[in-house]
Amino acid sequence: MAVSPRIHEMTRLWTKAQPAVAAYIASMVIDFSVRDDILQDVAVAIVDSFDEFDSSRPFLPWALGVARNHIRNYLRRRNRDRHVFNSEAMQNVAQAIATVAEEESCRFRFLQECLAALPDHSRQLCEMRYVGGLLPMAISDRTDQPANTVAKTLQRIRERLRECIERRLSLSEG
Amino acid sequence: MTDLPASGSSQPELPLDDLIHGYLDGALSAGQIEVLSRLLADSPAAARQFARVALLHSRLQEALSSEATLYAPAGPQTAGSLSGGTLPGNGLQEGTLPPRSPLPETRGLPAGPAPQPYLKSSAETWLQRRPEGLSRRAAVITGAAGLCSAALILPAVLWWKATGKETPAGSLAGLEGDLRVERSRAGSRPATIGMELLTGDRLIGGSYDSNGIVRLKDGSWVTLPGRSTVVCTQADERGQTLLVESGTLVASVLPRPASQPLLVRTAHAVVRVVGTEFRVSTDEVCTEVQVREGTVLVTSASGGDAVEVTAGRVALTRQTGEVTVQPLEPLSASWEEDFADGLPAGWHGTPVAASAAQPLPENSNGAIRTAFIDRYGGHFLAGVRAVDDRGLFRITRTTHLHLTFTVGHSRPDWLNFFVAVWPGGDSRDTRNFKSTVLSDTRPLPGHWRTVTVPLDRFRSWRASDGRAIDWSGPPPAPADVLTTLWVGSPPPDRGLIIDRIRVTPDGPGRVTVQD
Numbered sequence: 130m131a132v133s134p135r136i137h138e139m140t141r142l143w144t145k146a147q148p149a150v151a152a153y154i155a156s157m158v159i160d161f162s163v164r165d166d167i168l169q170d171v172a173v174a175i176v177d178s179f180d181e182f183d184s185s186r187p188f189l190p191w192a193l194g195v196a197r198n199h200i201r202n203y204l205r206r207r208n209r210d211r212h213v214f215n216s217e218a219m220q221n222v223a224q225a226i227a228t229v230a231e232e233e234s235c236r237f238r239f240l241q242e243c244l245a246a247l248p249d250h251s252r253q254l255c256e257m258r259y260v261g262g263l264l265p266m267a268i269s270d271r272t273d274q275p276a277n278t279v280a281k282t283l284q285r286i287r288e289r290l291r292e293c294i295e296r297r298l299s300l301s302e303g
Numbered sequence: 304m305t306d307l308p309a310s311g312s313s314q315p316e317l318p319l320d321d322l323i324h325g326y327l328d329g330a331l332s333a334g335q336i337e338v339l340s341r342l343l344a345d346s347p348a349a350a351r352q353f354a355r356v357a358l359l360h361s362r363l364q365e366a367l368s369s370e371a372t373l374y375a376p377a378g379p380q381t382a383g384s385l386s387g388g389t390l391p392g393n394g395l396q397e398g399t400l401p402p403r404s405p406l407p408e409t410r411g412l413p414a415g416p417a418p419q420p421y422l423k424s425s426a427e428t429w430l431q432r433r434p435e436g437l438s439r440r441a442a443v444i445t446g447a448a449g450l451c452s453a454a455l456i457l458p459a460v461l462w463w464k465a466t467g468k469e470t471p472a473g474s475l476a477g478l479e480g481d482l483r484v485e486r487s488r489a490g491s492r493p494a495t496i497g498m499e500l501l502t503g504d505r506l507i508g509g510s511y512d513s514n515g516i517v518r519l520k521d522g523s524w525v526t527l528p529g530r531s532t533v534v535c536t537q538a539d540e541r542g543q544t545l546l547v548e549s550g551t552l553v554a555s556v557l558p559r560p561a562s563q564p565l566l567v568r569t570a571h572a573v574v575r576v577v578g579t580e581f582r583v584s585t586d587e588v589c590t591e592v593q594v595r596e597g598t599v600l601v602t603s604a605s606g607g608d609a610v611e612v613t614a615g616r617v618a619l620t621r622q623t624g625e626v627t628v629q630p631l632e633p634l635s636a637s638w639e640e641d642f643a644d645g646l647p648a649g650w651h652g653t654p655v656a657a658s659a660a661q662p663l664p665e666n667s668n669g670a671i672r673t674a675f676i677d678r679y680g681g682h683f684l685a686g687v688r689a690v691d692d693r694g695l696f697r698i699t700r701t702t703h704l705h706l707t708f709t710v711g712h713s714r715p716d717w718l719n720f721f722v723a724v725w726p727g728g729d730s731r732d733t734r735n736f737k738s739t740v741l742s743d744t745r746p747l748p749g750h751w752r753t754v755t756v757p758l759d760r761f762r763s764w765r766a767s768d769g770r771a772i773d774w775s776g777p778p779p780a781p782a783d784v785l786t787t788l789w790v791g792s793p794p795p796d797r798g799l800i801i802d803r804i805r806v807t808p809d810g811p812g813r814v815t816v817q818d
Binding site for chain 2: 141144145148149151152153155156159161164213214215217218221222224225226228229230231233234235237240241242244245246247248249252255256258259260264265266276277280283284287288290291
């Protein structure tokens with residue numbers, strides 16, 4: 130009843146790569162529910178085509194390549210090409226994510242603590258954006274703030290979270 | 304703010320950071336997206352900057368979504384940590400508060416110690432109910448909060464399928480809340496107490512306060528608190544393997560032959576039980592193993608040599624496969640919360656901002672107000688339960704608790720302080736203590752007062768006849784770890800507001816008040 134080493138290997142590689150693939154898809158399609166749909170399709174495609182993967186090469190760039198094809202197909206179906214990046218940009222972002230994801234992997238263990246330290250109004254804004262999936266325009270309708278103010282506030286919150294993560298990381302390493 | 308890269312073929316109107324954040328929030332015009340697209344195509348540095356923000360953006364969505372149940376606006380008792388038992392009564396005038404009807408975590412559990420009263424996470428609840436015969440076994444806590452989402456499930460299923468036929472893995476001994484069992488041929492169905500579990504079955508906790516307790520074939524125990532998903536991928540003569548797909552796993556494992564280990568796998572690490580007590584905390588990017596007694600072996604999920612981790616040390620396994628071991632820092636004997644950032648993680652209560660109607664003390668950074676908790680008998684409480692598995696602070700022989708507070712419209716006859724501790728150097732059997740501050744310490748409405756209470760004034764709870772509450776046991780002992788702290792008063796609402804709580808390792812040795 131031994132586990133197939135190949136399946137074991139696939140599980141291990143996909144588990145490690147999945148957060149970066151999810152981030153890549155989210156950066157290309159904006160809508161989180163669409164991201165999840167595409168991520169699911171990519172997971173299935175990875176399983177189906179894993180025999181084609183050359184295990185002497187890194188897995189994440191290959192998985193990101195699979196994801197890029199699925200994103201293109203989705204965008205083609207939705208006829209939204211004019212709102213997205215060109216091929217070179219998509220390729221560069223995939224390469225950058227493959228590099229940065231490795232560098233950043235451990236930083237996100239501080240994300241929950243930093244989220245917990247956010248003031249209430251920032252937390253609520255984040256929940257509208259990330260749990261409710263609302264874009265700044267829709268948040269603006271609910272908060273009576275201009276949409277560009279909402280967008281700027283979201284940016285500041287993310288920057289603050291980034292600083293918090295860096296601070297905690299340096300403390301933990303010190 | 305990051306400057307634009309010089310290699311950009313055209314100068315955008317917005318700085319690069321603004322373009323990236325605006326793009327991810329869907330706030331850019333088509334023209335601005337084109338500008339950003341060109342920048343990303345032309346500049347690897349811009350692409351890296353984009354990647355960093357995109358990773359944080361995606362992680363934020365996953366982290367917040369995984370907490371959605373905890374933060375859902377479902378009334379005053381949304382604090383997910385309040386998952387156990389009855390709240391103890393005051394004992395002086397109020398008597399025993401109405402018990403929460405019936406305790407879900409007691410369903411189907413083996414006979415054990417009398418139910419402890421309150422403030423326990425599901426895991427704590429279960430741990431303190433462990434059968435007596437399991438005093439020397441490994442206690443494993445594995446949390447994989449957050450990601451490990453549906454996309455991870457598919458390979459896991461295939462992995463299990465490759466092992467062939469299902470074999471018995473254990474049975475469900477207790478459950479709470481929404482717990483389902485997914486079996487490939489039978490689909491998904493609600494879990495029921497006593498049902499046999501097979502390899503390949505996926506146990507899925509559906510809500511923050513759900514809990515499942517499984518008795519493994521060898522008599523060991525496993526529990527899944529909260530929104531956790533675990534698959535038993537192997538149970539045979541070579542041992543047993545549990546795959547934590549998401550959430551938390553708590554296990555209490557009987558000693559077993561080295562040739563038949565229990566392995567707990569996460570995305571990053573393999574924890575092999577070798578017969579001692581240790582704790583493992585895992586999120587989607589790292590696994591932390593703290594060893595309190597004896598030795599455990601930790602191996603990166605990507606392979607390599609097993610690393611021996613001895614008592615008093617902690618091992619961190621990163622996604623890169625690197626395993627580092629360092630001394631486990633002792634928990635501090637001091638602690639403070641001033642509510643500078645609203646309601647901190649793990650707290651229950653309502654944040655209070657300074658206003659004309661509700662001024663706060665000079666130099667105050669914020670405050671919280673007690674909130675009504677119906678399910679615990681209708682007290683107005685504010686408090687905290689440690690969000691990690693280390694606790695809040697270490698108790699010394701002279702630990703003192705200092706509470707700065709006021710009341711709104713009327714003075715309560717007393718305040719109750721409730722704490723829960725883990726006995727130092729022992730297992731994680733939570734013990735509960737109470738101290739009551741009587742009327743001579745209560746302030747007039749609107750006046751701020753600091754009351755200091757030595758922890759040796761707290762008394763532990765005993766169940767004299769299985770139901771009655773008797774607060775006459777000994778106080779917490781030095782080296783105990785305090786995990787939970789609550790302050791409150793019975794109805795009606797007195798408008799109790801807490802400005803600050805401090806804990807110091809020394810103090811006057813008696814109850815004092817200061818205006």
